[in-house]
Amino acid sequence: MNIYKYLAFTCLAGILLTSCSENNYKFKLNTTKKANLGAKANIEFEQLKGNKIDSVHIYVNKKRVNKNETKVSFNTSDFGVGKHLITAIAFYPNKSKKLNNSIEVFADKRYTSYKFKIVNTYPHDNKAYTQGLEYHNGFLYETTGRRGKSSLRKVELKTGKVLQQINLDKKYFGEGMTIFDNKIYWLTWQARKGFIYSLDTFEKIGSFNYNKSNEGWGLTHNDNELIKSDGTNKIWFLNPSDQKEKRNIQVYTNKLTIKELNELELINGKIYANYWKKPLIAIINPENGIVEGIINLTGLVEEMKKTQSLVDEDEVLNGIAFDKENNRMFVTGKNWNKLFEIEIIKQ
Template sequence: MRTYKLFALALATITVTSCSETGYKFKLSTTKKTTLGKKAAIKFEQLEGNKADSVHIYVDNKRVNKNETSLALDTDKLGLGMHTVSALAFFPGKTKKEKASIEVLADKAPKVYGYKLINTFPHDKEAYTQGLEYKNGFLYETTGRRGESSLRKVDIKTGEVLQKIDLDKKYFGEGMTILNDKIYWLTWQARKGFIYDLETFKQIGSFDYDNSHEGWGLTHSDSKLIKTDGTNKVWFLNPENQKEIKNVQVYTDKYPVDKLNEIELINGKVYANKWQQNSILIINPETGAVEGVADLNGLKDLVTKDQKLEEQDDVLNGIAYDAKNNRLFVTGKHWGKLFEIELIEK
């Protein structure tokens, strides 16, 4: 149990006041919004009625006090995002509960990036791209839509599909990644993923999602699978049993960023597409802070010079990285082009 020093409420606060037919009245005040690195205040006050025997204060369902009812919390330990606060007051034979929240924003605005176009390659415009990864000189790609989802091995230079299997028609395929010569492939709303042998594309396993309800994007570090679910959360999974072990909430210095889609881990940072936007977010996987934003709308313009995109969500979706040669590849849903680019800080 951590010990927290007493703290006067000096920041912007949110207050919840309760009164009941039994004559008890309470006020739970918290710092409504603050930034990472600052203190967040919690104060519980009983305004009317016999004094409670004890008060337990919880943040995200973890108790944070001993006997004190006024606290200052370290937001570096809380982490970014929205955190639930609750106070339980105990009386003989009964308890009373109050709820509030604390929202922690990133402490710095993200850097802004443009891009330099290095190369352009053909890409199958029938591919509703969901996942993209570079491995041993080839691109591996998953496509979506129920009844149309597939896993592919692709020649980068020609766009030719060299190897392909289709997903069972009842599933909507989503993102994928490759770790230890195994392909991990997510589905959208079935809360199920599949595991394949890299060389043969033979299915060798499956897994269920524990806490997140959907599967969107997938990448990996040396020790974990990293997953998005369409919210502002990035999940970390044990690659041995695919269990979700923790998550971080993704925030800028102003707001949460949701609809996180296809992702790739590049030089220790998570690069993420945001659904229905032609941009890449650069996210610190330890904190969830958005450290950079790259505007890639110009790439969609290059695609539409040669083809008509039929649907609203035919946008940037697909990030792959060749670490050995420092090459960054991007494409989009139904895009007839694959681009090699270099991000340039503005």
């Protein structure tokens, strides 16, 4: 056998050996599928085929939870509510194999239910497709949506009169907004882009891109972060100085996750979030994503229908504003001709 045939044979033998070796190993990763916060969850790595492996590393959200055991338990409180990635990496001679699974953790107790009563009613532009709403220094600031019709407005509360307005470039679909440090931050929907304006003049002074979230829906803020929804069950926390998404929480009740979170408002330390196309507002703990309350505003929609025909399926409840100084909460909807001051009441 000449040297070339020998090398070719050796190479082929190596390929066959590697292939056979790979096929001689088979693994399975079993996990607890669902649990409530505080419960123990179990992970079991099983080797179904092959020689003894060197080691296995097991991770929850990229944090290792074993030394070299193949069965581990962990407290779900260590990771919080949400869907968490479980990964096992098996190491054996010159090879490794990764397996993925997941566990979904729900809140440990049911939310509080709230109803409402109407305190005051104010006029609202029925051509305003409301996306963002905020109360600031005695005025309402509002953003509206739809391509070619998106606008930023300063509105007089008692009359509904638009005092100041600019329109967004027609290629963008405007979404939620918030006021932070004398600047207005305004999201767009699917362009993965937001804009920054002067509060006083409405002059555009900057823009930013979404780095991790795919879309822009609702926006509010706390003392040092912007808080953003993206149409999923996630709420993102952004650094106001560079608008980078630092972290997120996943929003869960004790039975399900809440998706399509829309317009946001921070009220007394809790995030209030509209559901898309549902007359409900979730009250969310910003530290862990747990839904602590749900406000049922079905009756408010019925009240609207007494004076306005809501013919478009998109003419739904959307818009939450809070007057912190006077402890007043305002809500409205897309193309509604009324804005309501409401008081929420525990059921």
